[in-house]
Amino acid sequence: MAAIAFVLAIAAVLFFWLTRPDPLPATAIPVREVDLRNGETLFRAGSCLACHRPPEGGPGAERGLPSGGRPFPTPVGTFYPQNLTPDAETGLGRWSEVEFVNAMKLGISPSGTHYFPAFPYASYRAMTMADLLDLRAYLMSLPAMKSASREADVPLVPLARRAVGLWKRIAFRRPPWSPEPGRTPSWTRGAYLVNAPGHCGECHTPKDRLMIEDPGRHLAGGPHPGGEGKVPSLRGLLARKKYADVADLVLALQNGETLGYEDLSSGGMAAIQENLATLPEADVRAIAEYLLSLE
């Protein structure tokens, strides 16, 4: 009996040690001028609003503000995305720069708990510090909306949250996306937008049993996270004659089904396409160029 209790105690200590959040210190944040325009581009590239928009009639809904709270169902449970407007009590108003960076890069909340990876920080951790600070500055420039966050409907929330620490240890063993040498600036920009802020792999890359993206099948499509149907592969788009060339895919991303690209209003992609359509044309072209290079 005592032996069992001893083993359990050791296991508990080990669990808490292995799952401890390890945030960056405030000194990790460089002092710099923020670029609100760049922040807005990243907000669109990440389609933040696709998940963080409020329910119909919710705070700021008619103005397209990311006040959060719309249920986000997943096979694991239902999540309620955070209010991203600068309200002091319910939004990001009191978040310091380093707190924002820790949330985006490490999935750690200002109170030091782990976020569930339904919030796709596994992709966002590849974002540059400069981009993260610009994105935060853009969010802070939005009108503040009051919309309290709601705890996820997941079994055993506090324990599950803590256990995410173990998940991160495994998931973060793979280095985040980084530029490949010898690529054109446009390709690199496209790859960055797709893999870091765009977090396309969160749906388009199949995940293993631990819900970690399978690097061997990067952007190769898989089951739809909503539970029914499939997410298409983004590889071999040219060989499979899905798009004729870069210009064709640019038109598709900019117009979606309003120009007949009906695959782009399937499985929740319409909201993503509408966000991508607002990006500067050079960025849309960069995304298309990168995607069509995937064989």
Add this chain to the structure above:
Amino acid sequence: MRLSKPVVASLVVAGLVLGASLAVVAADAFQDRHMAMETVNDAAKPLFDMAKKAVPFDAAVVKANATTIADNLKSAATLFPAGSGGGDSRAKPEIWTDAAGFEKGMKDAHAAAVALQAVKDEAAFGPALSALGGSCKSCHDKYRLPKK
């Protein structure tokens, strides 16, 4: 109440026939609307090619294809009886839980196709086609499952 064996047997048979008929109606509806939607898609393709300037603008083709689209959308709207989702169908349950919204979406799409029929010149064509595509999009976004 006591029912004789023949009565029970007849009721069971009637029930089975009714159930089977409903299943056939649902399966037929799925096949028919799928055909209608495919026809819409086939008729829309040359128009989108025109909008992309891959082929020259041709008012006669626009009128003919817009008519095909309008007619098929009109019949498709009647081909969503309750219980005809599931299986290979990409119909979302919202078609029936939000029947009013779905009906309005189909009506809007039909109206957009009718408006496209009346287009005479290239300047009016682009916006009219976008409006039709937009109506397809808003319904597909809300009421259509991803590919299976």
